[in-house]
Amino acid sequence: MHLVFLGPPGSGKGTQAKALADKLKIAHISTGDVLRNEIKMATELGLLAKSFMDMGELVPDDLMLKMIKDILQKKPDGFIFDGFPRTAAQAEGLENLLNELGKQIDAVIYLTAKDEDLLKRLQGRYYCADCDLDYNINTRPPKMAGICDSCGEKLRQRSDDTDEVILHRLDVYRERTKPVEEFYRLRGLLKEIDGSQPPDRVTSLVMGAVG
Numbered sequence: 095m096h097l098v099f100l101g102p103p104g105s106g107k108g109t110q111a112k113a114l115a116d117k118l119k120i121a122h123i124s125t126g127d128v129l130r131n132e133i134k135m136a137t138e139l140g141l142l143a144k145s146f147m148d149m150g151e152l153v154p155d156d157l158m159l160k161m162i163k164d165i166l167q168k169k170p171d172g173f174i175f176d177g178f179p180r181t182a183a184q185a186e187g188l189e190n191l192l193n194e195l196g197k198q199i200d201a202v203i204y205l206t207a208k209d210e211d212l213l214k215r216l217q218g219r220y221y222c223a224d225c226d227l228d229y230n231i232n233t234r235p236p237k238m239a240g241i242c243d244s245c246g247e248k249l250r251q252r253s254d255d256t257d258e259v260i261l262h263r264l265d266v267y268r269e270r271t272k273p274v275e276e277f278y279r280l281r282g283l284l285k286e287i288d289g290s291q292p293p294d295r296v297t298s299l300v301m302g303a304v305g
């Protein structure tokens with residue numbers, strides 16, 4: 095199965111895409127995670143991407159499409175793209191790449207939420223760099239404030255989860271990523287789900303939508 099998760103930052107796409115990929119036993123490809131890993135490894139792509147990511151801007155389409163081409167060439171049987179495509183040009187590029195491989199997107203899960211909920215979620219988001227666990231002080235707080243339940247390390251916030259950058263990322267989503275919604279709606283692939291509901295409820299709706 096080939097799926098795309100679409101939605102504004104903070105809509106829960108990462109959490110839901112991970113849960114669904116585990117259930118379906120297919121690859122979860124978060125382009126944000128791939129890029130953060132490139133930065134950690136100080137690759138050429140990582141160095142190029144960092145300045146865009148720190149400002150809440152999108153990494154240019156040609157870099158993203160080259161990265162996706164490399165990932166697709168490793169030919170995962172099934173996959174969920176989380177955070178890609180984020181522009182109409184990326185959606186077209188992905189369609190062309192998949193056509194060449196004789197594949198196509200089966201469904202696009204579109205998670206929606208109100209701006210005030212998105213803001214609250216992003217402001218409350220923390221992670222443990224050691225064990226890669228995610229927390230949220232509003233919905234999934236650690237037992238001890240600021241400390242990872244599992245390994246006791248100090249929790250961190252993503253460098254692009256500051257108020258100023260969050261607001262900019264929401265603007266960028268509205269301007270650049272909204273057209274992707276229309277791209278997939280026209281192809282009859284869009285499954286819209288209210289992402290402001292409790293995570294378990296969203297997971298069962300997502301499961302129902304990909305049937």
Ligand code: AMP
Nearest residue numbers: 125126146147151152153158177178180
């Ligand atoms: P995310 O983890 O999905 O919130 O992505 C974090 C950042 O990575 C974004 O704000 C962008 O700077 C960059 N990024 C991730 N995916 C893409 C994409 N498909 N196109 C351009 N930039 C991306």
